[in-house]
Amino acid sequence: MQQTRRHILEILKEHKEATIDEIVEALSDRIGKITAVTVRHHLEILRGDGLVAAPTVRRRSAPGRPQYVYSLTERAADMFPNNYQGLATGLLAQLKSQLPPVQVNQILEGVADSMANQAIIPEGPIDVRLEHVVTFLNKSGYAATWQEIDGGHVLSITNCPYEQVSCSNPELCRMDEKLIANLVGARPRRISWRQEDDETCSYLFQNGQHPAQTG
Numbered sequence: 001m002q003q004t005r006r007h008i009l010e011i012l013k014e015h016k017e018a019t020i021d022e023i024v025e026a027l028s029d030r031i032g033k034i035t036a037v038t039v040r041h042h043l044e045i046l047r048g049d050g051l052v053a054a055p056t057v058r059r060r061s062a063p064g065r066p067q068y069v070y071s072l073t074e075r076a077a078d079m080f081p082n083n084y085q086g087l088a089t090g091l092l093a094q095l096k097s098q099l100p101p102v103q104v105n106q107i108l109e110g111v112a113d114s115m116a117n118q119a120i121i122p123e124g125p126i127d128v129r130l131e132h133v134v135t136f137l138n139k140s141g142y143a144a145t146w147q148e149i150d151g152g153h154v155l156s157i158t159n160c161p162y163e164q165v166s167c168s169n170p171e172l173c174r175m176d177e178k179l180i181a182n183l184v185g186a187r188p189r190r191i192s193w194r195q196e197d198d199e200t201c202s203y204l205f206q207n208g209q210h211p212a213q214t215g
Helices: 003-015 020-031 036-048 074-079 084-098 101-118 126-139 171-184
Strands: 056-058 067-069 144-149 152-157 189-192 201-206
Touching (some): 003 036, 020 036, 084 101, 084 171, 101 171, 126 152, 126 171, 152 171, 171 201
Antiparallel strands (some): 056 067, 144 152
16 A cells, blocks of 8 residues: 555544544654655545545534544454454364354354344345355455256355465354355255365255245
8 A cells, every 4th residue: 555545544543533624744754754645645545445435524613614533444454463363263272162063052052143143145046146255245244156956056155355364163054054044045065164174165056945944
């Protein structure tokens, strides 16, 4: 990322919100003199990238012209260091050390149910549902596609958003299978698995399955 825009993100991260003038002042301390016009240009690019939200009016304690402030979007969190992997690995390790496997799986299935409840999958033929399922999965960090084959439909995933955690926690793969079953409305049969060095995690939905088979 261009360095000035990186500095703007860091300033907004530090201050939570800032006006153009406040950003100009903070940037000048870092990189030298810069104009408000230039800052506005960079902010518009960052807004176009989905990293900075549209400006909002800051309440003033005294009469005067309204002040517009800028802040980061949720998407901007990905631009800063995090340790989600370490946290997830630690939480799973504690769950598995303190609970029997059946309870760990019940908790993860509950996570899958919660994720599925966030999706809006219309009723209809499986190909219509799969289109919406793939869109939802891709927005959630998976790289998913589907295709029709003789005897059914195959949903394939080439990226797992928590792959480094699932390598040592295959329970997460079962959670994914539960999530996919909930989304599609039918229980699939896994026919390939990246954990076993296959290129994809693929799930087969055979023709004639009924939504009640998600179980």
